[in-house]
Amino acid sequence: MNDQSTNWEPKIIAFLCNWCSYAGADLAGVSRFQYPSNIRIVRVPCSGRVSENMIMSALKSGADGILVSGCHPGDCHYISGNYFARRRFALLSNLLDFIGIEPGRVSFSWVSASEGEQFAEVVQSVTEKVKALGPASRLVKKIDALETALQVA
Amino acid sequence: MPTINETVSEEIRAQARKLLEEGTVAAVIGYAAGSLPMTVKPLVVRSPEDCRKLIWNTFCVLNLANYLPATLKSVEPPRGPRDPKPEGPLPKVAICATGCWSRNIVVQIQEHQVARDRVVVMGVGSRGMVSKRKVQALFDGREILAVEEGDHELVIQGADFSETINRWSVVRDNCQTCTHPDPVLVDVRIGEPVSERKNPNPFMQVDALEQKSGDERWAWFTEEFSTCIRCYACRNACPLCYCPTCFVDDAKPQWVGKSLDAVDTGLFHILRAYHCAGRCTDCGTCETVCPKGINMRMLTKKLNKDVLDLYGIEAGMQPDAPLPLTTYTMDDPQKFMVAEPSAVKEGK
Amino acid sequence: MKVFKITPAELDAMIQEWSKAHPVYAPALAKQPAASPDCAPGWSRVDGNAPLTLPVGPPPASVKTFFFPQPETLLTYTLENNHPDKGLMREPAKSQGIQVVVGVRPCDARSVLLNNLPYQEDPFFQANRQRTALIGFTCEQTRSTCFCTQMGGSPLGSEGLDLVFSRTRDGFIVEVGSAKGEALVADLDLAPADESEISALAARRQEEVKASSTELDTLKGRELGKLYDAPLWQPLGESCINCGACTFICPTCYCFDIQDEVVRGQGRRIRYWDSCMFPLYSLHTSGHNPRGQKVQRTRNRFLHKLKYFPDRFGPFSCVGCGRCVQDCPVNIDIREVMTDLLAVE
Numbered sequence: 007m008n009d010q011s012t013n014w015e016p017k018i019i020a021f022l023c024n025w026c027s028y029a030g031a032d033l034a035g036v037s038r039f040q041y042p043s044n045i046r047i048v049r050v051p052c053s054g055r056v057s058e059n060m061i062m063s064a065l066k067s068g069a070d071g072i073l074v075s076g077c078h079p080g081d082c083h084y085i086s087g088n089y090f091a092r093r094r095f096a097l098l099s100n101l102l103d104f105i106g107i108e109p110g111r112v113s114f115s116w117v118s119a120s121e122g123e124q125f126a127e128v129v130q131s132v133t134e135k136v137k138a139l140g141p142a143s144r145l146v147k148k149i150d151a152l153e154t155a156l157q158v159a
Numbered sequence: 160m161p162t163i164n165e166t167v168s169e170e171i172r173a174q175a176r177k178l179l180e181e182g183t184v185a186a187v188i189g190y191a192a193g194s195l196p197m198t199v200k201p202l203v204v205r206s207p208e209d210c211r212k213l214i215w216n217t218f219c220v221l222n223l224a225n226y227l228p229a230t231l232k233s234v235e236p237p238r239g240p241r242d243p244k245p246e247g248p249l250p251k252v253a254i255c256a257t258g259c260w261s262r263n264i265v266v267q268i269q270e271h272q273v274a275r276d277r278v279v280v281m282g283v284g285s286r287g288m289v290s291k292r293k294v295q296a297l298f299d300g301r302e303i304l305a306v307e308e309g310d311h312e313l314v315i316q317g318a319d320f321s322e323t324i325n326r327w328s329v330v331r332d333n334c335q336t337c338t339h340p341d342p343v344l345v346d347v348r349i350g351e352p353v354s355e356r357k358n359p360n361p362f363m364q365v366d367a368l369e370q371k372s373g374d375e376r377w378a379w380f381t382e383e384f385s386t387c388i389r390c391y392a393c394r395n396a397c398p399l400c401y402c403p404t405c406f407v408d409d410a411k412p413q414w415v416g417k418s419l420d421a422v423d424t425g426l427f428h429i430l431r432a433y434h435c436a437g438r439c440t441d442c443g444t445c446e447t448v449c450p451k452g453i454n455m456r457m458l459t460k461k462l463n464k465d466v467l468d469l470y471g472i473e474a475g476m477q478p479d480a481p482l483p484l485t486t487y488t489m490d491d492p493q494k495f496m497v498a499e500p501s502a503v504k505e506g507k
Numbered sequence: 508m509k510v511f512k513i514t515p516a517e518l519d520a521m522i523q524e525w526s527k528a529h530p531v532y533a534p535a536l537a538k539q540p541a542a543s544p545d546c547a548p549g550w551s552r553v554d555g556n557a558p559l560t561l562p563v564g565p566p567p568a569s570v571k572t573f574f575f576p577q578p579e580t581l582l583t584y585t586l587e588n589n590h591p592d593k594g595l596m597r598e599p600a601k602s603q604g605i606q607v608v609v610g611v612r613p614c615d616a617r618s619v620l621l622n623n624l625p626y627q628e629d630p631f632f633q634a635n636r637q638r639t640a641l642i643g644f645t646c647e648q649t650r651s652t653c654f655c656t657q658m659g660g661s662p663l664g665s666e667g668l669d670l671v672f673s674r675t676r677d678g679f680i681v682e683v684g685s686a687k688g689e690a691l692v693a694d695l696d697l698a699p700a701d702e703s704e705i706s707a708l709a710a711r712r713q714e715e716v717k718a719s720s721t722e723l724d725t726l727k728g729r730e731l732g733k734l735y736d737a738p739l740w741q742p743l744g745e746s747c748i749n750c751g752a753c754t755f756i757c758p759t760c761y762c763f764d765i766q767d768e769v770v771r772g773q774g775r776r777i778r779y780w781d782s783c784m785f786p787l788y789s790l791h792t793s794g795h796n797p798r799g800q801k802v803q804r805t806r807n808r809f810l811h812k813l814k815y816f817p818d819r820f821g822p823f824s825c826v827g828c829g830r831c832v833q834d835c836p837v838n839i840d841i842r843e844v845m846t847d848l849l850a851v852e
Contacts, residue, residue, distance in 0.1 A: 058430060058433050059406055059414045059430060062414070062426050062429065062430060063412070063414055066422055066423075066426060067770070067771070068770070068771055073497075079489065079493075080489070086487065089487035089488075089489070089491070090484070090485075090487055092487065092491050092493055093469075093470070093483065093484055093487055093491055094436075094484060095495065096465070096469060096491070096492065096493070096495050097433070097436050097437075097462055097465055097466065097469075097484075098433060099495040100461070100465050100495070101429065101432070101433060101436075101458065101461060101462060101465075102429075103373070104365075104368070104369065104376060104458075104461050105376060105377065105380040105425075105429065105458070106373045106374065106375075106376035106377025106378070106379075106380055107373075107377075108373060109373075113497045114495060114496050114497065115496055115497040116496065128497055131497060132497065144377060145422055145425055145426065146422065147416070147420060147422040147423065147770050148422075148770065149583075149768065149770045149773045149774070149775055193838040194832070194838060194840040194842070194843060195651075195652070195832065195833070195838065195840075198838040199838065200746055200837060200838045200839075201746045201837055202742070202746065203742070203745050203746075221836060221837060225748065226745075226746075229745075229801075230745075233745075300562055300563065302563065302650055302651060304651055386548070388548065388577075388752075388755045388756070389751070389755075390750050390751040390752040390754075390755045390756075390782070391750050391751060391785075392748070392750035392751075392752045392836050394750075395748040395749055395750040396748050396750065396836055408785075408786070408787050416766075416768055417578075417764070417766055417779050418577060418578030418768075418777055418779035418780075419548070419577050419578065419779075447836070448748075448750070448752075448836035450752045450755075450756060450834040450836075
């Protein structure tokens with residue numbers, strides 16, 4: 007269980023597109039740029055592949071932060087996948103803010119294959135933001151809480 | 160002197176009968192009288208004789224566009240899944256539609272659920288539909304046994320009371336803030352056209368909630384959706400929800416748990432609303448059919464607002480334009496993205 | 508059977524007394540969270556400090572939720588590798604004491620007896636029955652959507668209730684219906700009811716019996732095939748939107764599904780409400796769905812209540828509370844369905 011008092015480290019799920027951001031992460035590694043080890047990378051073909059279901063599912067399963075990263079506009083391997091993604095993420099990001107999910111829990115960025123240093127910086131800044139927010143509690147499914155509920159009833 | 164809706168009802172019956180008798184259409188989607196006050200039954204009429212059952216009143220709250228794809232399918236000649244499409248034009252279906260419903264038909268056309276040339280839209284200018292829940296709230300648990308409808312007032316009768324109330328005061332929130340009450344597609348005009356409404360702020364309720372703090376909004380969200388019983392009436396009554404398998408029914412992976420857990424219920428509502436982004440016409444059916452009176456319309460309305468603010472599109476207004484999420488521009492706003500740290504450092 | 512009389516003030520004192528030892532629930536008048544930690548959906552905990560107020564007719568939420576919770580945890584387990592319980596499935600701890608449900612209408616009390624027929628051997632339902640005391644209030648007034656008298660019930664009925672409160676001029680008379688009910692009033696000093704009031708209630712019950720209708724019973728003898736193929740289902744299925752509202756608010760819909768939920772290594776096996784209105788309900792693993800069409804699902808709900816269930820168990824699986832009549836988004840009215848069914852040639 008996450009606990010802030012015992013040197014809590016956030017878990018951040020990063021959905022990285024295969025062609026840019028994932029390669030960017032690789033470059034960061036090869037170039038020995040340091041970045042926090044809080045991210046868990048899920049490689050996806052394109053940022054356009056990342057559906058809202060995946061993001062919400064990660065939140066529900068207890069991810070403290072989520073990062074979705076793809077190619078810069080204009081650089082998409084599939085020509086336009088990230089343009090469609092940009093519209094969808096803009097709406098999702100606003101909707102999550104609207105229902106009270108802390109800004110910074112779910113982040114989006116563009117990182118290209120040649121931006122190893124930038125990737126490290128993005129992860130750094132996302133991790134710092136999530137650390138400042140503390141462990142996620144909203145929209146995180148907990149089974150124990152329900153258990154007590156049933157016992158009282 | 161007949162009321163406006165009595166005239167409209169008469170015209171709907173006459174036009175439906177004419178269309179069916181001429182053979183222009185094979186079926187007409189409309190409303191029949193309900194068994195309780197303030198309720199109506201959706202009805203698909205297939206013979207001229209049954210047209211007498213059709214009515215129109217101020218309680219027609221369910222979006223009839225929801226029935227359009229299935230009714231179109233039902234009038235096609237039966238064929239197996241591998242049989243070729245029959246030659247020649249397929250039978251048509253007529254449907255009564257107000258502003259928002261006609262916009263939903265436009266979305267269905269844009270999304271290739273409905274063929275434009277098979278639909279005859281009987282356009283009715285909407286004067287706003289009354290919320291049964293708002294009327295009931297005025298009478299504090301006393302049962303309403305009959306409601307008489309005038310053009311501007313309703314006479315509410317119970318076992319031991321009879322009161323006249325102003326109709327507009329109990330019109331649904333979405334109708335009160337509606338700016339396009341007149342249908343955008345009209346093949347057969349029913350009644351008088353209704354002019355566009357100038358509404359200074361159609362997103363009033365959303366704005367009010369946006370003004371609050373994140374914690375307050377979260378409190379609103381958890382409280383509002385806590386009574387959900389997961390009956391999915393909101394989803395099933397929605398003309399946008401036609402997926403053969405809804406994401407809530409997916410088993411591998413299972414996105415949303417099946418029982419009453421606040422998180423699962425919350426996710427269902429967030430994702431349901433999100434799937435309507437850029438497509439919702441704010442017809443208010445989801446909120447109306449909810450047996451618990453949950454205001455899930457707030458989420459879709461927020462998305463409507465963003466789609467309008469960011470991309471300047473209102474769903475269903477232009478049949479030829481693509482849907483907002485199936486298109487893009489090179490310079491779509493991206494303020495929500497993580498600012499590139501190097502750019503910030505260099506003061507760009 | 509013992510019969511007492513009490514005043515409304517004494518009733519609240521009684522609830523106060525009960526709430527010291529047991530959780531006491533009454534119909535929620537304000538918005539009540541479905542998943543609130545110490546409440547059943549639609550019901551709220553009461554302590555008798557505020558006077559008990561009941562809505563006319565059945566309250567919005569039925570008592571089903573106390574016997575057949577949504578969800579009910581059947582087993583819990585852990586997937587953590589080093590946990591001593593790894594590989595074991597345990598039954599969750601159940602509270603031992605009884606829970607008292609106040610403000611139950613006769614229709615809802617009958618629904619528990621009807622659900623008991625298929626759940627005769629269901630340990631979870633039976634355990635919940637054992638620990639739940641139903642405190643009923645007969646209906647002085649009914650709603651226009653009430654039709655319990657057509658379904659074999661009565662607004663003054665006492666079946667299935669542990670204590671039955673009936674209004675008199677200056678208070679209530681209280682009938683004790685079971686040992687559980689008897690235990691609840693054992694320590695309270697209650698005055699016996701007047702003979703005249705007991706006989707007045709009995710007389711009113713007699714009249715209700717005369718007014719009730721047994722017309723529907725002829726359905727039981729009908730040939731199923733004819734009812735199944737009747738033309739009434741087509742328009743009904745066409746207008747139905749296949750939401751689960753009717754089945755979830757219905758006191759006698761008892762279908763469930765079972766699933767395992769695992770969150771971060773903690774698992775539970777839950778039983779949750781399912782609805783015959785949902786396409787997944789009858790979907791086979793092969794992909795075939797014997798009730799793949801909307802009209803088939805709509806027909807199933809009504810024929811189950813009015814034909815399959817009575818053929819199997821005797822009574823209809825409907826108590827006439829009218830909740831579905833009030834809340835159906837497309838105004839499918841079971842009373843009209845029954846009339847249409849009776850008219851089938």
